[in-house]
Amino acid sequence: MTKRKQAKPETRVPEQYLPLTPAVFHILVALGDGEAHGYAIMRAVTQKSMGTVRLGAGTLYGAINRLLQDGLIEESEERPDPDMDDERRRYYRLTEFGGRVLAGETKRMADLVRAARSTSAVRKINLA
Amino acid sequence: MVLKQWALACSHRCYSSLLSLYPIEFRIRFRKEMCQVFRDCCRDAVQRGSLKAISALWIRTLLDLGISIFRERGRALTTAVSLRDRTSGVVESMVILAIIIFHLLVAGTWIAHYLPQTHESTGGFFLVSAAMGAALGGLGMLCSVLLSRFRRIQYRLILF
Numbered sequence: 001m002t003k004r005k006q007a008k009p010e011t012r013v014p015e016q017y018l019p020l021t022p023a024v025f026h027i028l029v030a031l032g033d034g035e036a037h038g039y040a041i042m043r044a045v046t047q048k049s050m051g052t053v054r055l056g057a058g059t060l061y062g063a064i065n066r067l068l069q070d071g072l073i074e075e076s077e078e079r080p081d082p083d084m085d086d087e088r089r090r091y092y093r094l095t096e097f098g099g100r101v102l103a104g105e106t107k108r109m110a111d112l113v114r115a116a117r118s119t120s121a122v123r124k125i126n127l128a
Numbered sequence: 129m130v131l132k133q134w135a136l137a138c139s140h141r142c143y144s145s146l147l148s149l150y151p152i153e154f155r156i157r158f159r160k161e162m163c164q165v166f167r168d169c170c171r172d173a174v175q176r177g178s179l180k181a182i183s184a185l186w187i188r189t190l191l192d193l194g195i196s197i198f199r200e201r202g203r204a205l206t207t208a209v210s211l212r213d214r215t216s217g218v219v220e221s222m223v224i225l226a227i228i229i230f231h232l233l234v235a236g237t238w239i240a241h242y243l244p245q246t247h248e249s250t251g252g253f254f255l256v257s258a259a260m261g262a263a264l265g266g267l268g269m270l271c272s273v274l275l276s277r278f279r280r281i282q283y284r285l286i287l288f
Contacts, residue, residue: 038161039168056192057165058150061158062200090161 012097014104017070023063026053028072028094028102035076035093038064064092072098135182136170143189149197151204226267 020028030036030044038060045055055063067073076091094102116122143166147159166189173181 038165042165042169054188056189056196057162057169058192058196058200060165061154061162062196065154065158089164 014097014101017072017101018105018108020101020105021063022053023055023059024067025102025105026055027060027063027067028098028105031073031092031094031098032102035078035091037089037091039089041092067098068092071095072101132174132179132182135179136174139170139182139186140167146193149193150200153204154200 026045026049027041029048030041036044038057041064042055042057042060045053064073068075072095073092074095076093078091117126140163144159144163147155147162150159169185169189170182173185
């Protein structure tokens with residue numbers, strides 16, 4: 001993999017990565033509670049989206065590749081349960097900067113939802 | 129049960145082969161993990177109890193592969209064309225420039241050949257230009273093949 005030159009953490013702001021693509025957002029949410037391997041991420045995304053989002057392995061690892069290059073996630077050396085696990089699996093976790101990007105995107109989406117709820121069209125439906 | 133085992137074995141083999149369509153660097157990094165994830169998905173489908181579940185998994189997988197292979201190939205090409213790496217920036221520029229000149233000169237020669245000639249020297253000029261372009265293009269192609277071999281960057285894609 002050609003290493004993409006990462007910007008220094010102090011020069012980066014989370015806003016430059018926003019808006020996130022749905023796949024990336026779901027992956028960051030799945031990693032929000034701790035490290036996980038690819039299949040666990042895939043299952044967490046399906047569960048947390050109540051089955052509406054199903055990531056394929058290609059989409060998942062394409063997104064993981066970009067997130068690793070951008071420094072939003074990193075590979076974890078620790079294994080939660082080495083005895084129960086296959087050593088071919090790699091675990092990933094959010095970096096501190098990745099957490100800030102996730103928080104930024106969550107806030108952006110919350111603001112959007114608030115704006116949408118304040119429109120008369122949505123209020124009308126909610127009242128009915 | 130035997131049929132399911134056979135379907136699983138075939139599925140793993142097919143999936144592993146299909147991963148060859150990804151760019152080499154992506155493959156080196158993620159092939160094992162992707163195979164592992166696919167195996168887990170197959171295991172889940174079998175636990176759900178039917179060959180229909182495996183078929184559904186395959187449909188989803190093929191769609192996902194189609195999209196993601198196209199995207200990763202595009203990214204590999206973009207990475208190859210963009211001159212981020214300073215050490216190889218000059219060589220990359222030369223390769224791209226040589227290929228562009230080659231194609232322009234070949235196109236120029238064809239146009240000159242089919243247009244009515246106003247000056248006698250025009251044809252000769254374009255022939256010499258085309259020869260120079262071909263030499264430059266050949267050099268560019270040689271560089272790109274060597275680079276793609278040693279640096280695992282997919283310059284070859286630029287040529288097509």
